[in-house]
Amino acid sequence: MALSALILLLILMPAVDAAVGEAFKIETEPMGAKIWIDGNYRGLSDKDTVFYSFETGDHLVRLELDGYEPYEVVKTVSEGASEIVYHKFKPIQTTGQIGFYSVPTGAEIYLDGRYVGKTPYTMDKVEPGTYTVVIKHRGYEDWTGSVNVEAGKLSEVNADMVLADVPISIKTQPEGFDLYIDGEYVGKTPYTGTISQGKHTFRAEKLGYRTVEETFYVGFEGVVRMYVPETTVLEAMAEVEATITANLKYNPALAKQLLRQAREAYDLKDYDTAINLTQQAMNAAEDVDLDGVKNADDIVAGIENSKIYVLPFIIAFVLIVLFAANFMRHRVKPVIVLEVPKALRAEGESPQYVKLSVDAKGGAYRAFVCTVYLDDESMEHFVEPGSYEVLIAGTHRTLGDHRVAVELKISKTRYGVTTARSEETYTVFDDENIIDSDSMSLIEGEGADGTGIGAGGKSKPKRFDLGALFSGTSGASGTKGK
Structure with missing residues (x-):
């Protein structure tokens, strides 16, 4: 019951207006800026831009003008109080800046090869992009780098420069003194080169003269010295x-x-x-042999080391020559000459032989073995060089192709065994199966009608020249005939 009464009371109460402030004025330079308040567009600024009845509290004001940087500000409106927003626009930046700094200062600055000033230096209105920077200072190595420029921003270049080496020239009268810099031998006078800047000790010495020694600071100008030592x-x-x-x-x-x-x-x-x-x-x-090595360190004092160094190569060469001569003296070359008939009749009137000649050319040997094979079966052996005949076919012979092979092995007095082999083939034929005089292979008899059968059903043999079948010889390499 009490809750219902409270709700009814709230409904019947008169509405209370929210608290508001007085005038809210906005001025810009230049005028014509777009005005946004709390995200709502309110028009363009001019000399009499005033808004009224803004609720109390914070309000976000944003001003925009083409070609200028936008501006935002939060203003607090109090009850019964007036507010003003004034803003002078800054043009939008299209260029950047570069600040150049170096240690030491006073270095020359080159931007893309163009001299622009000495450090420290700030360069304005630089178009955006990447530039090559070279900074130079007398007595220091050139510093090289790059810088990236963005619109409206300051980019910095910091060069920590390094001292450069400088020229040095040391002369003596007379010439030929041994020169030492900071205790290290660098050569004989006159001497030219480069040296780091700083404190250094120079010493020149030569047999028969007083040693000259001097310590001083070397600057960016370098060193030029002439010494005339006293004779001793x-x-x-x-x-x-x-x-x-x-x-x-x-x-x-x-x-x-x-x-x-x-x-x-x-x-x-x-x-x-x-x-x-x-x-x-x-x-x-x-150094008694003047080979550049002092006596105590020399291999053999009194003999130039170059002669000692080359001696092993001379010995090796002599050994190679002796070995080659000995090898040639014990070299043995097997020689085989083989004569085999190309063809034989199956029914021969007399046995048939192959002729062969075997020999060993060259130096001495310990053993000589010659083996004759017929169709891979051993037929004969010889243990002395000479000319031989070997039976390969009696009066009855097997038709077809047959292979004669001769293998010669010679055991040398040195350097192992040398071997040679020669092969030939021959063909056995009859009147029913003869050979082609061109291909030297067996073929069946061919009849006059092309069927291979003559009158009475018998094969008719083909004629050929037997005299051409029993000629030719073979060397040691041999060729396998058909």
């Missing part, structure tokens, strides 16, 4: 004398001779010649 040829001669004494067991005769000549040149005040001869004497004392 007498001290050098004493050093050579000591070296000769230490190497007496290697017989340094050449070193002694050169040192004697150096002293003679010094007495004549020919100091350059004296120094050169002293240097040669030192080399000859430390």
